Amino acid sequence: MAxxxxxxxxxDVVIDGVRKRPSFATLAEAEAYENAVAKGLPEIGATTFKKFHETHFAFIWGDNGAPQATQYGLDALDQFIPASKPISEINSAFIISVVSEMKKTGVSNATINRRLSVLSKLLKHAEKMEITRKPPMDFLKEAEGRERVLSRAEEAKMFQYFDHMGLTLSGAVVRFLLYTGCRLGEVFSLERERVSEGRVTFHYTVTKTSKTRLVPLIGPAKDAWDTVRKMSALDKPFSLLPRDTFRDHWNRFRGHMGLLEDDQFVPHMLRHTCASRLVSKGIPLPQVMMWMGHRNIQTTMRYSHLAPKDLDGAAKALMEDA
Structure with a gap:
């Protein structure tokens, strides 16, 4: 007992037969540590913001198919939340102040919401460990269909840039992202055996939604895969290219385009572009949902404003066999 x-x-606890008596600044922290050990959760260690998310990252997000994206979110939060800030002192008023500071940097509401989502999950974990009570969190309104998409002209410049600069692997990554609509983490985790008979399987073990989906491998995406699998003997061919190297190449391309100030001109934009093009060509939303691997149809509905407004095709279908 503390x-x-x-x-x-x-x-005062016993872990694996060994008695431990760590000291804490407050009684609440000491009791939270004892409760966590009793529940079989990882040790608390320090309960300051940065130390807490570093200690518990693997436990909270270790099964995430794209943990790097979460880490980027935490890195961004580290710029606004002092490392010494106790988790127990992160309340609604403090979160509002953090959001205000993020807004001053010019990032989009969507970017802020992704960071808040990471913070929310971290605080929920802290609440389970009885360190604090997760405060209510209001997410910002995102404009419908505001996601940046790549124009056909920009696509041509993108392929030309990577080819001209001799960045073959990075060029293959952007082609694969654009014509499969997959997530960046899914590219680097893609196993050779998951591609066969002109289709690629994004397995549930690496997808964000814990669902497996089968997507046709076509055009530039097929060319990209053929290029990479010949260059690499690895089980995960795209992993031949370090992810940080790809991001460096992307930022160089972004600078070449004069778009360093466009905070939505990021690799994930290629996924939005794929979905937008599918919907604008009249592909039914349920099929787009399956292609993209969205968790629910509400996510796919963000692109509904791009669907053709011409209902002549629907009218014709009603009259068939009449």
Whole structure:
């Protein structure tokens, strides 16, 4: 049982047969540590913001198919939340102040919401460990269909740039992203055996939604795959290219286009472009949902404004066999 020792509070637990008596600044932290150990959760360690997310990252997001994206979100939060900030002091008022500071940097509401989602999950974990109570969190309104998409002219310049600069692997990645609509993490995790008979299987173990989907491998995406699998003998061919190297190449391309200030001109934009093109060509939303691997139809509905408004085709279908 936790007790006071001098100016500190000492917890008393047994882990793997070994008795431990770590000290904490407050009684609440000491008791939270004892509760966490009793529940079989990872040790708390320090309960300051940065130390907490570093200690518990693997436990919270280790099964995520794209943990790097989460890490980028935490890195961004580290710029606005002091490393020494106790988790227990992150309340609604503090979160509002953080959002205000993020807005001053010019990032989009969508980007802020992704960061808040990461923070929300972290605080929910802290609440389970009885360290704090997760405060209510209001997400910002995102404009419908505001996601940046790549124009056909920009696509041509993108392919030309990577080819001209001799960045073959990065050129293959952008082609694969654009013509499969997959996530960046899914590219680098794609196993050779998942591609066969003109289709690529994005397995549930690496997808964001824990669902497996089968997508046709066509055009530039097929060319990209053929290029990479010949260049690499690895089980995951795209992993021949370090992810950080790809991001560096992308940022160089972004600078070449004069779009360094466009915070939506990011690799994930290629996924939005794929979905937008499918919908604008009249592909039914349920099919687009299956192609993209969206968790629910509401996500796909963000692209509904791009669907053809001409209902003559629907009218013709009603009259068939009449």
């Amino acid at each position: 007790r006071k020792r001098g100016t500190k509070y000492q917890a």
